[in-house]
Amino acid sequence: MSERLRNVVTIGLLVVMATVLVVLVATSPTDTDRVQAIGERIKCPVCQGESIANSPSPMARDMMGLVAERVADGGSDEAIVDELLASYSGAVLLDPPARGWTLLLWIAPLVALGAGAGVILWWRRHPVEPAPVTASDEVTGRRRLVPLLVLVGAFAGIVVVAGFFLQERAGPATGAADLAGEELDDVSNETMEAVIAANLDDPEVDGMRLALAERYYQAGDYRSAFPHYLEVAESDDATESQAVAALIRLGWMAWDGNAEVDAAVGLFDQALAIDAGSATARYLKAQVLWCGAAAYEQAAGLFEAVLSDPELPEESRDLVEADLAAVNSGASCT
């Protein structure tokens, strides 16, 4: 076969094969998993950088359940994403939109690619000729430009970094915000105490207090936990959910630590006054009434109220139902 014929045959073969391949791929049934695709666009609120599609955490699974439901209902991708972002605080879009602050993210790589390609083409067209031994003014001028540009760039870099530092340093040396991240696990109780003491006026201190008190509480150290919960419960800066959490803990400690039924019930009532829907407050109040005051009817009523909450998780439901049955049968609490 002559070289020419061989080329023609090869090209023909390539064209035919490529066409068939493109047709095959283009007509392939698209079974993109929309639920998965949407899930991958949302950061799981309680994880570190994982999307809800990849995280095994219960919250991520709940959110994926919601996505599946909405997809089944025929909701659009954007509507579902917006709903998730609105209803779960801490959920962040992992797929930055090409507008506002994040437009730069999409543009910068394209600009870099274009600029790089431009430099290569420019170099191809305008080869740098070997410099004459005695440099002309023009050449030295250009050569001075490079160090100048580098110096300007370096200066800009220093300014940026310095700005970063100053920004960070603007707050108190150990600002509450500095410890507000997920790194809290690495911070000792003593450090947290010190930070709290140094930031009494910081509105974010309540979050710190709650976190620290929670540690003491989990460790059974009610005595240390108590003042912090009290501060949060009485704080004007605390959010409603923080205050409710603190009141619930205070109530349970009053009963569990000091067997003070009335004080405990009072605290639970305060929590319910802020958040009438708090199943935890209602459930624990029922427990205290049952165990501490043998008030069976009141307890049963509260357990029923808890069960009537449609958002009660399934595993809790079993627990409450068991308690309700025990109360109704007149059993003493365990």
Added chain:
Amino acid sequence: MLAVLGSAGMLAGLVGAALLVRRGIAAARSDRPANLEGAVRVLVAGAVVAMGAMVLALLTDDFSLVYTANHHAIATPFPFDVATAWAALEGSIVLWGLVLTGYTWLVFHLHRRSPDRLGAAALAVMGGVAIFFFGLMITVANPFEVCVQAADIGCLESSPWPFAAVEAPANGPGPNPLLQNHFMMAVHPPILYLGYVGMTVPFAYAIGALSLGVPGPEWLRRSHRATLVAWSFLTLGIVLGAWWAYEVLSWGGYWAWDPVENASLMPWLVATAFLHSGIVQQRRGMLQAWNFILVISTFSLTILGTFLTRSGTINSVHSFTQSAIGPALLGFLVLTLVGSFVLFSTRSDLMATSPRLESLVSREGTFLVNNLLLSVYAFIVLIGTTYPLILEAFTGTQVGVGEPFFNRLAVPVSFLLLLVIGFGPVTPWRTTEKGLIWRRTRTSAVAALGAGLLIAILVSRNGWVVLAVTLGTFVIATLLGLLWEQARKRSMRTGDSHSRSLQRVVTGDGAFWGGQLSHAGVVLVAIGIAFAGNLGEHAETDLSPGETTTFQGYTVTYESPFRKTTPGKTIVGARLTVTRGDDVVGIVEPSWNYFGAQSVVGTPDVLHRPGGDLYFTLRDLPDEQGAIPIAFDTSPMIWVLWLGGLVAVTGGVVAMAARRRERRPAVEAQTVDV
């Protein structure tokens, strides 16, 4: 006692590093050969003693050290007790120091063989970097602080003074549970550090060459092997990290564009670009300035990676100032960048003007495109990783940048790279005779489209899978064609048999063919990713003991929950039998591992099958009746990904071990390479 020993080691390291800088500079300034051996010995001895003291403290449960008290427990089994030496921040800096001194020792031995000013200057730079890391150890990340006030478990208050009155706790909380779960903990950090830290060597030679005003290719020649060593370790580290994440950590996959993963990918990308552009300078004298930029960037990215992963900045921008390590590393990064580029700019008049780029259709042209793509790739990863941090630090605005962003930008760049890998090796230097590339690639193009068609008809019509197989086949077929052509020509010339010629061609240019082996590895990685990423199946269900379900043709029977207690951890999991037809394929035990009271780590179980893996993850603990929510995944052909990683590393090793052939500069036409 060990605190005193360790502190002495750190001090010795610092003194040795300072001596090395002083004597190195002196030697680089004069032609008088200087004795650097003493300084290097003190440096190495210091690092070894420091690491030895740490390991000894861990092995002997010496809780008088804060590090042991807070990161070790009596129950921590071997080898995790040793691996704890680098499991936390302070220890990881000690490991960094040890690896750095190891490379310094190597450079010193290369230098001793033919001592000259460039080698001395490079050693001085390495000493300078060592000063920073030993300084870090002694000041803000001191692993040899002693405990002066003990808690029940762990340490409350510490003192950097090794002779302080010690109050040691009886036990510690043990290392981070995530890292206690697998032997990879013992292996992965040292390998990754061997890659990271190794990039200091070409950086040191580059800065040395700039300082001495000798920007010619000598510094590249000297550091070439070290760069390949570091590159191979970095590649291995990344692949092992991906394997660990997939097989052990229950992260759901091998790569999640997590900042920690990105931190290792960025220097890899730029180092890969550097390996290629270095060849262009050695062969053609081009890209002199660009090589300096790349090597400075690579080194800076290793520091940036350490900053990102070790300062806690990723978890929360606000934890930045929590420890002084973040500002220290960031300061060192800025110092490196500013210092290097100022030095670079003051030497720009020394850079030889490049020879003309005669044609873009040439080997150097493909290298240029490859460098552009790799740099843009690194830039995509860099901006995606750091932009959310920068934005939040300055404006408080939270944005997320995750898989969708990276995939959308990085995947097209990856495919372009595959295409360039296909054409690069068959394109001659300087200019190309008309029709040559067509002749060298037409057969492989047919083979590639044929393979693509086969996959599309028999396996899947998913576009990414078809594209990966097509381009991958093109690369490998082109390489085999080139090898065949060269062997045939050699046979005709020498009369040797074909097999002997094949062998001679490969061994005759091990550096080139090692590189091509790495290319083949990259191709396999791409194919593995395309299959596992696009054709995986996922299902979730709840099972009670005794229940059976089917998944992808397999029957899965949930036998029972189980609980095992080993020293240091309790394992709660589910035992399932997987059958296909009448054959039992395997028994899997996905589980949750408890370390102490609070920390729980999930561990998947994986059944390896020739077509791909079956992956089982427990979504929650068994409830009182033993019922479990469980997830099933398939990862088709994922073994190709691991294989590809190992092939790429092997290629690096082959290229490194290859006898260095004194290359003729490619002045003649393209016949040189054929």
